[in-house]
Amino acid sequence: MTVKPYHHGDLREQLLIAGELALAELPIAKVSLREIARRAGVSHAAPKHHFTSMADLLGEIAARGFDKFIVALGNAAEQSKRQTGEDRLLAMGRAYLRFADQNPAVYGLMFGQVSKMSMTPSLTKSSYEAWTQLESAVAQITGPTQAPIGATYVWSSVHGLSMLKAARRLPPHVSLHAVEEDNLRIMVAGLREL
Amino acid sequence: MTVKPYHHGDLREQLLIAGELALAELPIAKVSLREIARRAGVSHAAPKHHFTSMADLLGEIAARGFDKFIVALGNAAEQSKRQTGEDRLLAMGRAYLRFADQNPAVYGLMFGQVSKMSMTPSLTKSSYEAWTQLESAVAQITGPTQAPIGATYVWSSVHGLSMLKAARRLPPHVSLHAVEEDNLRIMVAGLREL
DNA sequence: CTCAAATCTTGACAATGAAAACATTTAAAG
DNA sequence: CTTTAAATGTTTTCATTGTCAAGATTTGAG
Numbered sequence: 401m402t403v404k405p406y407h408h409g410d411l412r413e414q415l416l417i418a419g420e421l422a423l424a425e426l427p428i429a430k431v432s433l434r435e436i437a438r439r440a441g442v443s444h445a446a447p448k449h450h451f452t453s454m455a456d457l458l459g460e461i462a463a464r465g466f467d468k469f470i471v472a473l474g475n476a477a478e479q480s481k482r483q484t485g486e487d488r489l490l491a492m493g494r495a496y497l498r499f500a501d502q503n504p505a506v507y508g509l510m511f512g513q514v515s516k517m518s519m520t521p522s523l524t525k526s527s528y529e530a531w532t533q534l535e536s537a538v539a540q541i542t543g544p545t546q547a548p549i550g551a552t553y554v555w556s557s558v559h560g561l562s563m564l565k566a567a568r569r570l571p572p573h574v575s576l577h578a579v580e581e582d583n584l585r586i587m588v589a590g591l592r593e594l
Numbered sequence: 595m596t597v598k599p600y601h602h603g604d605l606r607e608q609l610l611i612a613g614e615l616a617l618a619e620l621p622i623a624k625v626s627l628r629e630i631a632r633r634a635g636v637s638h639a640a641p642k643h644h645f646t647s648m649a650d651l652l653g654e655i656a657a658r659g660f661d662k663f664i665v666a667l668g669n670a671a672e673q674s675k676r677q678t679g680e681d682r683l684l685a686m687g688r689a690y691l692r693f694a695d696q697n698p699a700v701y702g703l704m705f706g707q708v709s710k711m712s713m714t715p716s717l718t719k720s721s722y723e724a725w726t727q728l729e730s731a732v733a734q735i736t737g738p739t740q741a742p743i744g745a746t747y748v749w750s751s752v753h754g755l756s757m758l759k760a761a762r763r764l765p766p767h768v769s770l771h772a773v774e775e776d777n778l779r780i781m782v783a784g785l786r787e788l
Numbered sequence: 789c790t791c792a793a794a795t796c797t798t799g800a801c802a803a804t805g806a807a808a809a810c811a812t813t814t815a816a817a818g
Numbered sequence: 819c820t821t822t823a824a825a826t827g828t829t830t831t832c833a834t835t836g837t838c839a840a841g842a843t844t845t846g847a848g
Contacts, residue, residue: 408796428709432835443797445838450795454836508707511761515622519762531765548768549776552755556777560754561746567705568713571725574742582743583750590784602826626804637828639807644826648805 423505459518466526617699653712660720694756
């Protein structure tokens with residue numbers, strides 16, 4: 401019944417970690433399955449026994465990204481639990497933007513085109529949990545009936561800003577830091593009008 | 595002084611068109627430089643004389659995407675020029691969402707990671723023009739001083755929804771069509787609170 | 789201990805982006 | 819018109835990639 405049954409250690413876990421490090425360190429074009437295997441110290445075909453494909457591996461990394469994402473937003477919510485629902489949502493929004501800034505590659509994977517990565521069961525599960533978490537925070541402001549539409553709005557608004565920043569599509573005369581607080585503030589205001 | 599100086603026709607233009615068609619027809623993973631050359635009826639190395647790299651070609655396609663995008667939003671603005679600024683912004687938002695829906699691959703390119711595509715001068719120029727267009731529409735509601743922050747907010751909000759839809763990250767219990775109008779409505783409400 | 793399953797390696801394959809060497813067409817200069 | 823250099827295309831080559839198949843090794847169940 402041992403869970404780590406073979407000589408190398410837990411290669412599956414090592415590959416996931418190596419993949420996350422590679423995504424953090426290298427330009428995305430240089431992140432290959434073989435490069436990840438290299439970093440894990442195994443042959444280029446070894447991953448096949450743990451992931452059916454490159455897309456499968458990336459899907460798992462994205463799922464783990466959502467798990468960390470949930471923790472980051474959960475911490476922000478926890479630390480502001482004495483405050484109003486709106487302030488808590490602001491705190492979560494800041495945590496969201498910080499996560500995207502600090503984990504650009506994984507974040508890009510989490511919300512990227514489905515083609516490059518498999519929709520693994522754990523990815524579906526983790527992304528759904530992230531959604532539920534946000535919907536709960538919004539429900540405390542709007543009530544449960546309006547929560548789905550409110551959560552969609554909040555997520556769209558914060559996610560859009562993250563993406564525009566990451567893709568460098570905001571014009572130079574827009575101050576990135578100032579724009580974040582303004583955006584979050586307007587977002588909350590919009591939610592009030594729901 | 596002829597502008598089309600060689601025997602094949604205007605290969606540069608043909609490659610761009612072939613690339614756009616390939617992006618529209620094929621899964622993104624199958625869109626390669628060689629596939630595009632194949633579709634244009636030339637050897638796989640021919641593109642080198644018109645585009646320094648695959649990323650360069652994709653950058654140009656993204657730039658042309660922005661040009662079409664500008665036209666689409668401009669048409670929406672034109673058709674609603676008798677209406678209020680807010681209604682015009684709503685019309686532009688709908689056009690935005692429609693463009694993203696109808697051109698998923700090019701749209702993904704336009705706002706995708708910079709790594710896969712070069713920031714060519716025409717891409718910088720076209721994306722900046724798109725921004726200016728939106729900022730003008732927002733300025734008619736908020737006044738010029740608040741326009742940059744308002745435009746950032748509006749773009750974030752609509753862009754985020756587009757991305758979440760394209761990446762299929764909205765949970766199944768959220769009605770895609772209903773959510774669009776709601777989102778745009780809240781967006782305008784938020785702008786009022788600016 | 790035996791032996792089959794799980795795990796890992798080696799070797800192969802087709803496809804890719806890029807670059808170099810070469811051929812052809814174009815058009816400018818005399 | 820002829821010469822000639824630049825622009826445009828092709829062929830060939832190269833390193834790299836994801837995937838697969840075949841073989842080797844380790845593991846653990848019986």
